[in-house]
Amino acid sequence: MIAVGIDVGGTSIKGATIKNDGTILHRFSMPMDKYKKPEETIGELCELVNKTLKENKYDDKVVGIGIGIPGTFNNETGVIVSCPNLPTWAGFNLKEFMENKCHLYVKMVNDADAAAIAEAKFGVGKxxxxxxxxxxxxxxxxxxxxxxxxxxxxxxxxxxxxxxxxxxxxxxxxxxxxxxxxxxxxxxxxxxxxxxxxxxxxxxxxxxxxxxxxxxxxxxxxxxxxxxxxxxxxxxxxxxxxxxxxxxxxxxxxxxxxxxxxxxxxxxxxxxxxxxxxxxxxxxxxxxxxxxxxxxxxxxxxxxxxxxxxxxxx
Ligand SMILES: [Zn+2]
Missing domain, CATH: 3.30.420.40 (ATPase, nucleotide binding domain)
Structure with a gap:
């Protein structure tokens, strides 16, 4: 089983395709312009994800995309509530937008929570x-x-x-x-x-x-x-x-x-x-x-x- 994991940072967005044992397969990244509209940034990100998945023909099934956000969001609707360092992102429905562009299921997570899950499953807390x-x-x-x-x-x-x-x-x-x-x-x-x-x-x-x-x-x-x-x-x-x-x-x-x-x-x-x-x-x-x-x-x-x-x- 493979999933795409993405980390939205202040200066860049970094992602990878990752196996269910926590192993990283392929990495990708793009610069982050926090003043750009989220539609533009996430649009570019979706192209990058689609390209990565197309170039690397995975035998295992790619089950979905997980994306870590530096802020809060409504986990029922996928709408961003507040990202203090990304002033234009509040109110943006990231989940719906990405699912439409990538044709994969999208799950959102707070970035600190994402790191906690990783350490608990694959790191020092396993x-x-x-x-x-x-x-x-x-x-x-x-x-x-x-x-x-x-x-x-x-x-x-x-x-x-x-x-x-x-x-x-x-x-x-x-x-x-x-x-x-x-x-x-x-x-x-x-x-x-x-x-x-x-x-x-x-x-x-x-x-x-x-x-x-x-x-x-x-x-x-x-x-x-x-x-x-x-x-x-x-x-x-x-x-x-x-x-x-x-x-x-x-x-x-x-x-x-x-x-x-x-x-x-x-x-x-x-x-x-x-x-x-x-x-x-x-x-x-x-x-x-x-x-x-x-x-x-x-x-x-x-x-x-x-x-x-x-x-x-x-
Ligand atoms: Zn406080």
Whole structure:
């Protein structure tokens, strides 16, 4: 069995034909112009999909197209509700449009959910029944996979895991509320804290490292800390605390087997993860007696979105 998996990103749309064991067969990609009308962009994408399927005469049946969207949509109608980074896409019936152009069944999925499905079925979570995936990128996205099935919520709009408030009247969040997990655990939040620490500490090594790297990103405070910088240490410790407290909340609600972390900050790997594991062990529910939750970095990288979208059929 083969399905097409597509990941709509901010600068490009990437897709692949994928076997039901998660193996990628053929890849395709096209540039993304977020100001173009969706009819135009998705029209081009459909031509590319049709061409890929025609050029590669698959013996196995191609069962459908799965497409990961950076936003929310109505999973009964296929109409996009909101894609914050694709301002012209709201109101567009992507499912109907693609099905007409490609003559294949189309399933839509939120991009963070797609990555969660992929890691739960084929990645680091494949041995487990209860998998939570959290993406620490520009924002904080997440997905809940129970027995290999995605938890959707009403109209598919559940599991906005980044928008759980962890600090009442805290930092402003892009969603309109204050104190969301996203406002503390995203790469954007970490960069904000790094910037503030730099402003307060003109002699901090943070300045030097930002200069070396050519700008602020999630690596900066970790690198400065390794070289013994106190201001960086404070930034990292605070970040670990907020991240761990948020993850502990998920543990208390869901008690998954594993939480998979992905995105820019998670690339820090065990240097970050070991500290989160230690913090979480100390604050585990019920005087530390609840089953511990495994914390691991995602393994499928940039392919997770495509694989997860295709896996809606597997
Ligand atoms: Zn929020």
């Amino acid at each position: 041995k487990y029944n209860y998998v939570l995936m959290i993406t620490l990128g520009t924002g904080v996205g997440g997905g809940i996979v129970i027995n290999k099935n995605l938890y959707n919520g009403n109209l598919g709009m559940g599991a906005e895991l980044g928008h759980m408030v962890i600090e009442l009247d805290g930092k402003e969040c892009g969603c309109g509320r204050k104190g969301c997990f996203e406002a503390y655990a995203s790469a954007t939040a970490l960069n904000r804290e790094t910037k503030e620490a730099m402003d307060k500490n003109p002699n901090s090594l943070l300045h030097e490292i930002v200069h070396e790297l050519g700008g602020i990103d999630a690596r900066v405070p970790f690198l400065a800390e390794k070289r013994g910088d106190e201001a960086a240490k404070e930034v990292v410790n605070n970040y670990v605390k907020y991240l761990s407290e948020g993850l502990l909340n998920y543990c208390n609600i869901f008690r998954p087997n594993i939480i998979v972390l992905s995105g820019g900050v998670a690339n820090e790997g065990d240097n970050l993860l070991n500290r989160v594991r230690t913090y979480m062990k100390l604050h585990n529910y019920g005087m530390r007696k609840a089953p511990e939750v495994i914390i691991e970095q995602a393994t499928l990288g940039y392919d997770a979105g495509k694989i997860g979208a295709a896996a809606l059929y597997f």
